Amino acid sequence: MSITIKDPEGFILIGGASSRMGRDKAQMTLGGQKLFERAAAALSVVCPTRITLVGNRGAHFDSDLLVVPDMSLDSTAHLRASIFGLYTALVVAKTPWIAVLACDLPFVTGDLMIRLAGYCLNEFDAIIPIQSDTKPQPLCGFYRARRCMHMVEAMIRNGDLKIQSLLSRLNTRFVGFDEIADLDESDDFFLNINSQADYETALEIAAG
DSSP states (O other), X not given: OOOOSSSOEEEEEEESOOTTTXXXXXXXXXXXXXXXXXXXXXXXXXXXXXXEEEETTGGGOOOSSEEEOOOOOGGGTTOOOHHHHHHHHHHHOOSSEEEEEETXXXXXXXXXXXXXXXXXXXXXXXXXXXXXXXXXXXXXXXXXXXXXXXXXXXXXXXTOOOHHHHHHXXXXXXXXXXXXXXXXXXXXTTOOOOSHHHHHHHHHHHHO
């Protein structure tokens, strides 16, 4: 499948305190690369011009990539949720479509991003893959910047911080797992590193 959009901006969500992990996930190493570097490599295939890190740990990063801290509205400044990273990416975007990837999905590949980009048609607002467990993965996908920004801002103002709610409000193209399962390493695409046990599993996969 060919890419239907030209040079979308890429955004890597590096998060905040990583409280469950106890350390900065984005800078953990896997297969000789930091997790944010793995994300950048996957995004660079579809976003060759500009990739930005989004999150509140950016001051500690040794990277040439631009870092933008999470934005929030005045009434939500004390809250933490991944929707703020997405909102920030949508606000600062300069291209009609953006690609978003969370740094704790270390096995997402450039081939997967190319496949998803092929579904970015004018009739859709978001392109989101479905995991093998049938759950959507909103932190690995494409979003139409202006349309989605207004929707996310309205949700935040109403106190709804669940990205899953956003997907139901947009014209979302869900890409079934059967539509990506033929890609190399598809079984590991959506391994999410949230704990030390997850990290150890990822290390085994990377070593194997």
